[in-house]
Amino acid sequence: MPARKMNQAATLPDAESHVEGFRQVRHNRRTELAEDYVELIADLIDHGGEARQVDIAQRLGVAQPTVAKMLKRLVGDGLVQQKPYRGVFLTTSGRDLAATSRERHRVVEAFLLALGISEETARVDAEGIEHHVSAETLDAFRKFTMGR
Template identity: 50%
Template sequence: MAKKQKPKNQHERTRVDHATEIAEDYVEAIAEILEEQDVCRVKDLAEHFAVSHVTVNRTVARLQRDGYVTTEPYSPVELTSQGAKLAKNSRRRHEIVLSFLIALGVTEETAATDTEGIEHHVSPETLSVMEAFISKAHH
């Protein structure tokens, strides 16, 4: 996860949390794109998130500064080992939350949308309980 400083106020905490969510979403997307096509470019991320190249460049620069990706101008984006670890953990959380919501009877479309918000805020304890629920539901 991104290095979290002690927030001075709730608004700062919200900004720090939001930056962490974006980092998780980006490294997860980069990992998926790399699996699909062996290379991830800024244009791939811009298409994936439906945002401008400028937005992607700014976010990738922050991810590079924080040690999650490496890239050079006009070169592909690659995950560092720290970025790959964050992507793996983020994907695992995503899959557990999605499976949990579906096991509860939420439609796949709604579960997919809701997972995008929940996955970033779920505590390790809640995630563990969700995982236990899923395994009981499948037996």
């Protein structure tokens, strides 16, 4: 890459803008796990009528104690309810968060597919991108895919 191009790429945004970008990324990382859990719980309930801890662990590729710890956090956040000897249930807030997360995933995946990305790669990449895309960018993705 020519030196002039590299110097242009190295220009830093003002400090306030820079801080806001990193603040947003940190926030998204904190909420990403909760969103993945409630989205998966909603999918399990929709497809099998229940979401069990063992199924959540299997689908996420983590140990059951990891799921138990996260479910405790989600209960505390008011997103799920657990009942002894029964599965995990979403609260109204949990269902709303799952629906929002599903929609973001759907839009991001549709955008990637419209760019010619393979179905498998688009599905996997959308899993990460969906948590970090702004409302403005998501709207642009939506408009791009609807105009095709």
